Amino acid sequence: MTELTSPFAKPFPGVPVREGAPPLSRPTKEEIAAFPAEAQQLLDQTWTEQASLLDQFNLDWLEGRHVLLAGATGPGLGGALATAILGVGKVASLTLLSRDLKKSLNFETGKVMEAQAEKSGLCFRWLNDGMALEGRPLENLLATLKENGAERVVYFNTVAAALSGLLPGMPSVFVKDVDEEGLFQWQLTPLDEKAIEVTKFVMGEMAVRFPQVLEDNGVAVEASV
Structure with a gap:
């Protein structure tokens, strides 16, 4: 049997090691100012790469359906799917759920998607309240779906709890990073109990x-992915 070892399972030779995880940092004024253009570039580039592949990945089954997409303003799978749906433009409506800081690339990506949908005439709603099983965010979503006439939805969940670390007892993981001192690598440490519970819940x-x-609230789910 062939065994494959992840390139992240062993430290990179000659690169200094620090225990911990990459800290969250606030963007600079210059970075914030660049986010709108970067968001537009991300959307344009993603669609350009997707357009030539549409005959291989058939989205016709979504035509005329109401789509609910959670976690779709980032550069990952959700954002790629939202871009494809916006580009094809044949759904009855597209509702996006996110919870992004206003001074972030993901928030600006949501604004760019909103503007594109408005130009194309697509029924599009973007709710930045996050997902919830009860309370105001859920009430806002249900009201939005009702306004869209979405009695039935196709639901995609691409939400990720972005916490850097390991579950207790898992093998070491090494991740390259760079700062003012140069290249180094993080040796990720175990997540604490609170972080683990957040990840499990989300x-x-x-x-x-x-x-x-x-x-339970009167919205049928045709498919859940």
Whole structure:
């Protein structure tokens, strides 16, 4: 049997090691000013790469359906799917859920998507309240779906709890980074109990329970991905 070892499982030779995880940092004024153009560039570049592949990935099954997409303003899978749906433009409506800081690239990406949908005439709603199983964010979503005439939805969940670290007992992971002193690598440390519970809830319990919450509130879920 062939065994494959991840390139992140061993330290990179000759690169200094620090224990911990990359800290969250606030963007500079210059970075904030560049976010709108970067968001537009990201959307344009993603669509350019996707357009030539549309005959290989058939999205016709979404035509005329109401799509609910959670976690779709970033550069990952959700953002790519949202870009494809916006580009094809055949859905009955597209509702995006996110929870992004206003001074962030993801927030500006949501604004760019909103502007593109308005130009194309697509029924598009972007809610930046995050996902919730109860309370005001859920009420806002249900009201939005009702306004869109979305009695049935196709639900995609691409939400990620972006916490850098390991579950206790897992093998070491090494990740390259760079600062004013040059190149180095993080040796990720175990997540604390609170971080583990947040990850379990966001990417586990809430993601799994959400379709049933929609059903309980009168919104049928045709498909859940």
